[in-house]
Amino acid sequence: MRVAVCQLNSRHDREANLAAAESLIDRAAEAGADLVLLPEYVDYLGPGAGMPAPESVDGRVGSFFAAAARRRGVWLIAGSFHEAGPDPDRTWNTTLVFDRSGTLAAAYRKIHLYDVEIPGRVSYRESATVAPGDQPVVVDVEGLRVGLTICYDLRFPELYRQLATVGGAQLLVVPAAFMMHTGRDHWEVLLRARAIENQCFVAAAGQTGDHEPGRTCYGRSMLVDPWGTVLSQVPDGPGLAVTDIDLGCLERIRVELPSLANRRL
Numbered sequence: 676m677r678v679a680v681c682q683l684n685s686r687h688d689r690e691a692n693l694a695a696a697e698s699l700i701d702r703a704a705e706a707g708a709d710l711v712l713l714p715e716y717v718d719y720l721g722p723g724a725g726m727p728a729p730e731s732v733d734g735r736v737g738s739f740f741a742a743a744a745r746r747r748g749v750w751l752i753a754g755s756f757h758e759a760g761p762d763p764d765r766t767w768n769t770t771l772v773f774d775r776s777g778t779l780a781a782a783y784r785k786i787h788l789y790d791v792e793i794p795g796r797v798s799y800r801e802s803a804t805v806a807p808g809d810q811p812v813v814v815d816v817e818g819l820r821v822g823l824t825i826c827y828d829l830r831f832p833e834l835y836r837q838l839a840t841v842g843g844a845q846l847l848v849v850p851a852a853f854m855m856h857t858g859r860d861h862w863e864v865l866l867r868a869r870a871i872e873n874q875c876f877v878a879a880a881g882q883t884g885d886h887e888p889g890r891t892c893y894g895r896s897m898l899v900d901p902w903g904t905v906l907s908q909v910p911d912g913p914g915l916a917v918t919d920i921d922l923g924c925l926e927r928i929r930v931e932l933p934s935l936a937n938r939r940l
């Protein structure tokens with residue numbers, strides 16, 4: 676299975692964001708990718724006041740990515756977008772997974788919301804505008820078990836453990852818009868830890884650079900193997916990295932160092 680992680684600088688113009696994502700999907704498909712991962716909020720990352728109305732999964736954004744998956748014949752994990760839910764004041768932050776024919780295979784709604792106050796650095800209250808999901812999701816991608824998470828979820832190891840054990844995940848994906856301030860110290864450490872402790876591949880696709888109003892994202896999208904080795908990483912700025920996943924490596928590590936099997940709790 677060849678996996679592409681795509682890094683974007685999504686901003687306040689939804690159509691421009693979709694076009695930028697499509698051009699990376701095209702490049703990934705041309706590089707032979709079977710599975711393409713986009714970052715969190717691939718539809719819109721800008722001021723709340725200018726945001727297009729949230730949509731259902733078959734609205735403009737969902738239909739656009741379904742068509743892109745079908746046109747290029749790839750599995751597409753469309754980062755996340757602003758999904759309309761029952762609460763008129765809050766959206767869901769939702770990942771959509773499309774198969775090679777553009778059929779919706781799974782949807783995951785971000786469970787852990789980024790409510791953080793780091794004086795002078797980060798002030799963010801995601802729960803004011805986003806409602807949390809409550810369902811862990813694992814999707815079968817042609818025999819590869821893929822566990823879905825989004826950004827701040829990365830700090831909650833119990834979710835990943837559940838995806839790997841109850842859900843049987845072999846690849847854990849993390850579409851993200853990780854902040855620069857926290858990302859430079861925590862991003863790679865957390866991704867590698869989730870890979871090592873769950874003996875899974877981890878694919879992480881981040882937003883990069885500046886986004887209004889005053890948000891800077893860390894980027895450094897990467898693919899990590901179950902030993903914790905970073906197999907590939909996207910440099911600063913929009914771009915992608917394409918890497919083959921070898922499940923033999925995962926199986927060997929799980930036999931040689933059977934920490935998942937040795938769990939006591």
Ligand SMILES: NC(=O)CC(=O)C(=O)O
Pocket residue numbers: 789826827830852853854857858
């Ligand atoms: N932006 C996020 O949801 C999370 C983040 O930046 C962090 O955990 O740090």
